[in-house]
Amino acid sequence: xxxxxxxxxxxxxxxxxxxxxxxxxxxxxxxxxxxxxxxxxxxxxxxxxxxxxxxxxxxxxxxxxxxxxxxxxxxxxxxxxxxxxxxxxxxxxxxxxxxxxxxxxxxxxxxxxxxxxxxxxxxxxxxxxxxxxxxxxxxxxxxxxxxxxxxxxxxxxxxxxxxxxxxxxxxxxxxxxxxxxxxxxxxxxxxxxxxxxxxxxxxxxxxxxxxxxxxxxxxxxxxxxxxxxxxxxxxxxxxxxxxxxxxxxxxxxxxxxxxxxxxxxxxxxxxxxxxxxxxxxxxxxxxxxxxxxxxxxxxxxxxxxxxxxxxxxxxxxxxxxxxxxxxxxxxxxxxxxxxxxxxxxxxxxxxxxxxxxxxxxxxxxxxxxxxxxxx
Amino acid sequence: xxxxxxxxxxxxxxxxxxxxxxxxxxxxxxxxxxxxxxxxxxxxxxxxxxxxxxxxxxxxxxxxxxxxxxxxxxxxxxxxxxxxxxxxxxxxxxxxxxxxxxxxxxxxxxxxxxxxxxxxxxxxxxxxxxxxxxxxxxxxxxxxxxxxxxxxxxxxxxxxxxxxxxxxxxxxxxxxxxxxxxxxxxxxxxxxxxxxxxxxxxxxxxxxxxxxxxxxxxxxxxxxxxxxxxxxxxxxxxxxxxxxxxxxxxxxxxx
Numbered sequence: 188x189x190x191x192x193x194x195x196x197x198x199x200x201x202x203x204x205x206x207x208x209x210x211x212x213x214x215x216x217x218x219x220x221x222x223x224x225x226x227x228x229x230x231x232x233x234x235x236x237x238x239x240x241x242x243x244x245x246x247x248x249x250x251x252x253x254x255x256x257x258x259x260x261x262x263x264x265x266x267x268x269x270x271x272x273x274x275x276x277x278x279x280x281x282x283x284x285x286x287x288x289x290x291x292x293x294x295x296x297x298x299x300x301x302x303x304x305x306x307x308x309x310x311x312x313x314x315x316x317x318x319x320x321x322x323x324x325x326x327x328x329x330x331x332x333x334x335x336x337x338x339x340x341x342x343x344x345x346x347x348x349x350x351x352x353x354x355x356x357x358x359x360x361x362x363x364x365x366x367x368x369x370x371x372x373x374x375x376x377x378x379x380x381x382x383x384x385x386x387x388x389x390x391x392x393x394x395x396x397x398x399x400x401x402x403x404x405x406x407x408x409x410x411x412x413x414x415x416x417x418x419x420x421x422x423x424x425x426x427x428x429x430x431x432x433x434x435x436x437x438x439x440x441x442x443x444x445x446x447x448x449x450x451x452x453x454x455x456x457x458x459x460x461x462x463x464x465x466x467x468x469x470x471x472x473x474x475x476x477x478x479x480x481x482x483x484x485x486x487x488x489x490x491x492x493x494x495x496x497x498x499x500x501x502x503x504x505x506x507x508x509x510x511x512x513x514x515x516x517x518x519x520x521x522x523x524x525x526x527x528x529x530x531x532x533x534x535x536x537x538x539x540x541x542x543x544x545x546x547x548x549x550x551x552x553x554x555x556x557x558x559x560x561x562x
Numbered sequence: 563x564x565x566x567x568x569x570x571x572x573x574x575x576x577x578x579x580x581x582x583x584x585x586x587x588x589x590x591x592x593x594x595x596x597x598x599x600x601x602x603x604x605x606x607x608x609x610x611x612x613x614x615x616x617x618x619x620x621x622x623x624x625x626x627x628x629x630x631x632x633x634x635x636x637x638x639x640x641x642x643x644x645x646x647x648x649x650x651x652x653x654x655x656x657x658x659x660x661x662x663x664x665x666x667x668x669x670x671x672x673x674x675x676x677x678x679x680x681x682x683x684x685x686x687x688x689x690x691x692x693x694x695x696x697x698x699x700x701x702x703x704x705x706x707x708x709x710x711x712x713x714x715x716x717x718x719x720x721x722x723x724x725x726x727x728x729x730x731x732x733x734x735x736x737x738x739x740x741x742x743x744x745x746x747x748x749x750x751x752x753x754x755x756x757x758x759x760x761x762x763x764x765x766x767x768x769x770x771x772x773x774x775x776x777x778x779x780x781x782x783x784x785x786x787x788x789x790x791x792x793x794x795x796x797x798x799x800x801x802x803x804x805x806x807x808x809x810x811x812x813x814x815x816x817x
Contacts, residue, residue, distance in 0.1 A: 188680050191669060198668020470666040476625055477725075478653020479681035480646050557625045560664055561616045561737050 188479065192487035195467055196494060202466065206459040207499045210540060213452025214503020215510070217445050218533045222511050224441040225529065226522035228428040233364035234281055234299065235424045237311045242402050243394040244423045245276070245409055250416040252427040254281070254364065256390040259415070264392055266413050272400035277302040278375045279391040282382040286337070286371065287347040294336045297368040298348070299361075300378025300389070307393050310372055316342050316357025321374060326356040327381075333369030334358070348373075348381040365431075449536050456499075457544040460492065464548035468555060476557040484552045492545035500537045504530055571634070572733060572770040573599040573622055578631035580617055580793075591617040593793040595631070599786075601732075604759040604771045606781055608798065609790030615774040616737060618790070622772065623656050623735045624648045636732045653682045657726030659755075661738040663718040665710040671721050672697065672706040678729040696728040697721070700754065716747030723754055734758055736773040740780055752783045759785070778805050 197203060229236065233253050235244075245267055246256040261278075268276040280300030287293040301308035303322055310318075314331045321328060327348070329337060340346060344355050348371065361370050373381060375389065394417075396405055402419045409417035418426070432438040464471075471484055508530075511523040580592040591614045599605055607615050620626035621633055624640045633640050636655050640648060657678070658664075665674045672693045679689035697706050700720040702713075710718055719739060726734055736755060740748035759771040773780070781787055787798035 190686060191666070191673060191677060191680060194669045194673060195666065469664070473660075473664045473666065474677060474681060475649070476623075476652070476658060477678045477681055478649050478651075478656075479677075480649045482646075483681065558620045560625075560658070560660055561620055 188474075188483050188487055189490055191474075192490045193494065195470065195487075196463075196491045199463070199466065202459065202463050203495070206456060206463060206495050207502065209455030209459055210452055210496065210499030210537065211502040211506065213448050213455065213540070214500055214533055214537060215506045216448035216451065217536055218504055218507035218529060219510050219523070220441055220444045220448065221529055221532075222507060222523040222525045224438070224445075225524035225526070227365060227437060227441075228431060229524050230362070230522050231365040231431045232424045232427045233297075234279070234308065235420060235427065236362040238279070238308050238393065239311070240395065241307070241393040241420055242396045243406055243409070243417050243419060245392040245394055245415050245417045246390060248414055248416050252430040253423060254427075255430075256281075258384060258390050259392060261389070263413065263415060264389075267392055267394060267409060267415070270405065270408055270412070272396050272405045272408075274395045274397045275305070275307075276392050276394045277305055277307040278389040279308045279393050280375055280378045280382065280389050281391065282378065282384055283368070284349050284371070284382050286353075286369075287350075288337065288340065289344075289346065290339075295368055296336075296348070296371045297364065297366075298378055298382050299370055299372045300375040300382070301372065303374040303376055307395075310359035310361040310370070312360040314358040314360055318357065318359075320356035321372065323354075323356060325352055325354050325377060326373065327353045327377070328357045328359045328372040329355055330363065330370035330372075331358050331360045332363065333367070336369045349383055351380045353377075353381065449539070452536060452540045453543060456495075456540040457547060460495070460544040461547050461551075463491075464488070464551055468551065469559065471552050472555055472557050472559045475555060476560045481553050485549050488548045488552055489545055492541045492548070496537045496541035500534060503537075504533050507533075571598055572601045572603075572636060573597060573772070574632070574634040575622070576632040578618075578621060578628045578633060580614075580621060580626070581629045591793055592621070592628070595793075595795045597788070597795060599770050599772070601770055602759060603785040604756055604773065604783060605786045605788065606784035607772065607774045607788050607790055607795070608776070608778070608781060611776075613790045614793045615790050618795070619735050619737055619772070619774055623658065623733075624652050650682075653678060653729065655732050657729065657731035657734045659719070659722050659726045659734065659736040659739045661741050663710070663715075663722045663742075665718055665721055665725075667710050669709075670706065671702065671708050671710065671713070674710065674721060675725045675728050678725060682729065692728055693724070696724040699727070700724045715742050716744070716750070719743060719747070719751055720754070723751070723758070727758060732769055734769060734771040736771065738774055738776060740775065740777050745779070748777065748780060752780045756783045778808075 235253055247259055250256045264276055264278060267273060282298050284296055284298040285293055286296045306318060310328060320326060340355060342355055342357060346353055359372060363370055396402060406417040406419060409415050474484065508525055511525045575595050575597040578592055578595040581588050581590045583589055595618060609615055621628050638651050643651060672690060675693035675696055676689040679692055694706055697703050700723055702717060702720055705713065740751055743751060755771050755773060759769055788795050789798045
């Protein structure tokens with residue numbers, strides 16, 4: 188009877204296409220919006236996206252997430268370094284500043300100050316110039332993805348940061364934060380001059396542990412002995428995303444869109460599947476009259492629903508992946524994250540739509556009186 | 563399964579009544595119907611529209627349950643069975659030919675014919691083989707991959723007959739099988755139904771064919787004619803038989 192069920196399903200291409208299109212669109216909407224939301228969350232982690240080889244991020248007490256940290260005193264850096272288990276601790280600054288171009292135009296930038304000698308916190312990729320050039324006086328690296336903010340500025344050119352002269356010695360590639368401000372890398376010493384906060388520019392310490400040391404134990408030591416906030420990198424990433432979800436309306440807005448997608452999918456699939464069943468009721472009645480059991484008819488309806496759902500799921504997720512492709516480019520303005528868990532998770536709303544749509548149809552088929560075949 | 567003792571009787575109805583609705587709005591469609599049909603007979607039920615013919619067919623075939631009385635088909639008492647058992651018995655015992663053919667338009671002819679076997683759980687390949695054989699019996703072997711819409715009305719009714727016979731039922735129920743056919747095709751259909759009542763392909767017992775019709779010209783194929791009016795059934799009277807004879811003569815003259 189499975190072949191009969193499928194032949195009934197595919198035998199009406201128009202109706203079938205309407206069902207698949209509706210459900211695919213809903214899957215696309217839900218999956219794509221979720222992918223963008225995940226992308227936004229990841230982008231909100233700012234420097235955590237590109238700073239590697241660090242075990243612990245340290246800042247002042249009550250720090251809530253990566254972009255909400257106060258300045259740390261220089262002596263705290265030495266105190267952290269002196270703790271047992273710590274291999275090294277380096278200053279890291281992430282601060283807003285203002286870049287002024289030679290033609291007088293200006294642009295808000297995100298200044299990233301890293302240690303001059305070790306260059307810990309460096310951009311992950313250089314496009315032009317050498318990273319070591321950053322050790323020179325008044326030098327900066329510009330982020331390639333935001334070059335449009337600095338028209339005509341190239342390696343060797345100058346601009347002004349916080350009123351101070353800065354020389355561009357390289358173009359790098361790193362990931363901007365959620366505000367997409369252009370990243371400007373410099374040394375921590377320069378950052379003190381380039382950032383409006385001045386000598387209070389350091390707001391994070393990057394800590395590396397000696398091999399075999401327990402990250403959580405050292406974090407606890409930092410918190411208890413130095414009264415500073417210390418986070419393993421993964422935890423800081425998570426609390427940053429959690430903060431964005433709970434303290435901003437971004438999550439709620441995306442949730443509304445995703446629920447809207449679910450609702451659209453549910454309504455379209457239920458309406459079209461119900462219409463499909465209505466069209467086929469006389470045929471189900473014939474099958475019932477010639478001796479097909481209700482349980483077999485239920486299986487047929489479920490097979491039709493599951494087949495429609497799976498094909499729609501495939502098309503919807505495929506389209507969502509295609510739409511997300513531009514967001515995967517290194518300098519993409521669009522942001523989306525499309526992990527396999529999202530692909531798997533997109534099955535859940537499809538199952539909900541299929542089950543609810545099928546239940547309505549099953550109810551009608553089970554209650555169908557085969558006597559209509561004689562009428 | 564609840565089987566009656568008399569194995570020679572194919573269909574037995576005893577005091578069957580059927581009412582629709584309740585109270586003052588109740589409509590009585592059948593009033594104390596008695597019927598005994600033996601094997602190997604073609605029985606025709608004639609009567610005006612609304613006299614209860616279709617209701618009677620539905621009750622005989624186990625699709626509708628009677629308000630009172632007993633119905634047995636091939637020794638099986640429908641009222642003693644649950645829905646699943648009734649479905650199984652319908653699949654095993656009864657074949658149907660409907661007035662409007664009732665073929666599923668999105669299935670090929672062969673799959674339409676195979677449907678009763680698939681409903682019984684017969685394997686796909688076996689069912690399709692049997693369907694091809696059945697289509698061959700009604701002269702449509704070469705159209706097995708066609709869709710119903712590609713066939714004429716006569717051909718579709720032959721497909722419906724092939725579907726009704728594919729599972730080799732003991733009882734064939736036909737609701738106005740010639741109503742949508744022209745005279746020649748209708749004659750051909752009746753000849754096939756007559757042959758079906760004589761075929762002896764499943765056991766030592768032959769098949770019973772019950773045909774409801776408005777078409778007096780087809781009554782001459784009947785072994786027994788019953789007349790229905792106002793929910794009552796009785797053997798055809800002389801005036802009806804005279805009309806039958808007259809129709810048969812006209813048919814012969816025309817041909």
